[in-house]
Amino acid sequence: MVLVGIGHAWDPLRHDSRTAEALYFLMxxxxxxxxxxxxGYLSRSFEGKPNQVKRLITGVAVPYVAIQFVYTFFMRWANDDPDREFHFQNPGFALWFLVALFLWRLTTPIWKSLRWPMPVALGIAVAASVTPSIGSDLNLMRVAQFLPFFVLGLQLRPHHFQLVKRKRMRHIAVPVTLAGFVFAYWAVPRMNKAWFLHDKSAEEMGVPSWVGAVMYLALFGCGLVMTACFLSWVPRRHMWFTALGAGTLYAYLLHIFPIQGSRQFDWYDMDWVDHPLSRVAITVLAGVMMTVLCTPWVTKVFRFMIEPRMEWFFKRDAAALARQREGTPGAGGAGRPSGSHRRPRKTPRE
Structure with a gap:
């Protein structure tokens, strides 16, 4: 999540530095x-049960609507656009992920029931990459093109993560990452960054369909290799920042506003930003910002909007209510299961 924030902070800086853009490509x-x-790995237990659907609505759908609503007002003010409409079918900056996560998780039972889920997901993604008529509603192009990574996560088990954490893998990850940076540096003047966003078809990228399909598969393979390298460096033991992982959704949604504010108010046009050390400072500030947004103080303040309970919105579970009634004592033994009898207490004489 820290890397997500740093990537968004780097975007306006990459045009003036080939090195910065190469790092941007690599990330x-x-x-x-x-x-x-x-x-996807954390969605393996999703089976469409009532409590899971409730959590999906309150933890994904409701935050999307709430943040999209606030974001519209924010952009009206920051962009001096009082007539900006509420386009809930068109996710605002970075909000596409919530739409995608909602759809992916909702279809999890389907992927778990298929014999070959990965080939099917890859087929859908490649087909989307060469289909310009998908349109921008709900950012379905990204939903389809990033789908294989989610389906892959559904197939993984704990021992798969242990494989990439071996000492040998950590050592291999170093030259692989360096080679990736060298290739990215070479590709900067030759490649459009939009390929990494997966939000356009081959036609929109100005290439034949077969080129778009090949590029998608190549980037998918590169994504897998670099993801394995990244995960190999994740510490096994608990660190000071481990608990902050529970607040990553807060950081993802809340960082939208300072990032967009920096662009709308032209913070990157200030003279000091052009200095090489300024890029280092901005990177550190972005990392600190994302870390702070994961802390319990922030999650406590914004929980009403990002993780609301909304008990009033859902029907109560009939089975839970029945168990509650059975466990509640009532007049004439009404709280006990039907047919049960309490054994008479013995007197001292007996």
């Missing part, structure tokens, strides 16, 4: 794929 190869693989 965008894996940071969202890794995030999506983990999201």
């Amino acid at each position: 965008y190869t894996f940071h969202m794929p890794a995030f999506i693989v983990i999201s």
Whole structure:
């Protein structure tokens, strides 16, 4: 999640530095794929049960509507656009992920029932990459093109993560990452960054369909390799920042506003930003910002909007109510199961 914020902070800086853009390319190869693989891994238990659907609505759908609503007002003010409409079918900056996560998790039972889920998901993604008529509603192009990473996460088990954490893998990850940076540096003047966003078809990228399909598969492979390298460096033991993982959704949604504010108010046009050390400072500030937004103080303040309970919105579970009635004592033994009898207490004489 820290890398997501740093990537967004780097975007306005990459045009003036080939090195910065190469780092940008390298990061965008894996940071969202890794995030999506983990999201899929954590969705393995989803079976469409009532309590799971409730959590999906309150933890994904409601935050999307709430943040999209606030974001519209924010952009009206920041962009001096009082007539900006509420386009809930068109996710605002970075909000596409919530739409995608909602749809992916909702279809999890389907992927778990298929014999070959990965080939099917890859087929859908490649087909989307060469289909310009998908349109921008709900950002379905990204939903389809990032789908294989989510489905891959559904197939993973704990021992798969242990494989990439071996000492040998950590050592291999170093030259592989360096080679990736060298290739990214070479590709900067030759490649459009939009390939990494997966939000356009081959036709929109100005290439033949077969080129778009090949590029998608190549980027998918690169994403897997770099994700494995990244995960190999994740510490096994608990660190000071481990608990902050529970607040990553807060950081993802809340960082939208300072990032967009920095662009709308032209913070990157200030003279000091042009200095090389300024890029280092901005990177550190972005990392600190994302870390702070994961802390319990922030999650406590914004929980009403990002993780609301909304008990009033849902029907109560009939089975839970029945168990509650059975466990509640009532007049004439009404709280006990039907047919049960309490054994008479013996007197001292007996």
